[in-house]
Amino acid sequence: MKDIREILTLSEDYLAKHKIESPKVNAEWIISDSLNIKRLDLYLQHDRPLSESELSSIREKLQRCARHEPVQYICGSTNFYGLEISVGPGVLIPRPETECLVDLATKHIKEGQKLLDLCTGSGCIPIAIQEQKKQSLSIVACDIEEKALNYAQENITQNKTQNIELLQCDLFAKIANDIKFDLITSNPPYVSESERPEMGKDVLKHEPPSALFADHDGMAIIERIAQEAPQYMEPKAYILIEIGASQGSRCLELFEASNYRNVEVVKDYSSRDRILKAQRPV
Structure with missing residues (x-):
């Protein structure tokens, strides 16, 4: 034996x-x-x-x-920010580098404030932030894919997370115009088609393309967020967006040209450009 x-x-x-x-x-x-x-x-x-x-x-x-099926799909979950997050076909697997976004978010939002998470996928980002803020935030989390939101709901339930409203919509499509958020976070699709040959078979064969790839050299969704976000932000609100390692300079130019304040690209733990941070335009 x-x-x-x-x-x-x-x-x-x-x-x-x-x-x-x-x-x-x-x-x-x-x-x-x-x-x-x-x-x-x-x-x-x-x-x-x-x-x-x-x-x-x-x-x-x-x-x-x-x-080449991802081991996270095989086992049905992965660890993110010390939490067990259920995943499977139809939802993006949370990556360790995305924890940098949670670290930053917890510094830019106070207990009791409002958070909007776009392209929420498994819900790992708002769930982790809410855990750090003692379940005190009022959170809206959106995704265009129903399968992803099913996993998000499962993760909210199993982690006993409170005060997260899930919406199935394309970015801001179902957000009321009179609601203003203190922080917007997003891990949007940002991979360009030119990067496809460099990606692993497990990702290409199994993870949802809609959560990975974006037109305009990976910038299409980020550009839409930059354009549409200000009307949903409180005057001093920040936005934090995960970006590709080669997109830092383009994101800086985009958000500065859109009159955002205090625009900065923050590096991840491997010293790669990873998070676009910007404050609402005046």
Whole structure:
């Protein structure tokens, strides 16, 4: 009977043979999910023998991973800002770099204020911000895709998040003109078609293109947000938008030309341009 240590080695080798990135991490993730234990426990219980039903579950998930299905979809969730976020086909998988946006947002909004999150996807951004602000914010979160909003609702429920209203709409389409927000956040589609050859098979085959790609060299949605956002912002409000690493200078020019104040591009933890920060035009 094989133990955890042996299955870990075999699983890592199997994924590496199929040219899966980070085979060790993915193997750990799949095995810990199949056994319903933490990844650390794989090493604390390394000599634990596995039953045939456990091995069967691991094999099935490894085969899916070898076909480039994202391990987050296989396991049904991912960690974001210390929270468990459910994901699956039809919703973008939260990335670690997006946590930078949450860090910034918590500095630019006070308890009791109003937040609007555009292109919310799984809802990970407003849920994480609300958690940091003691569930005190009044939040509206929008997405054009119904599947994504289904996951957002699931994540709101399982994380016991309060005061988030979900709207299915294209950006500001269903936001009342008389509502003003203290902060707007967004992780919009910003990948250009020219970047497609550089992307992994797991992303291209499984994650929703509508959450990834935008026209005009990836800038189309960002340009719309820049144009439409001011009428929904309080006079001193800020907007924070996740951008591509090569879009910093174009976003600076766009928001400065649109008369936003205090325009800045903030780098992520890998020192890449990642967040466009700007204050409402006067």
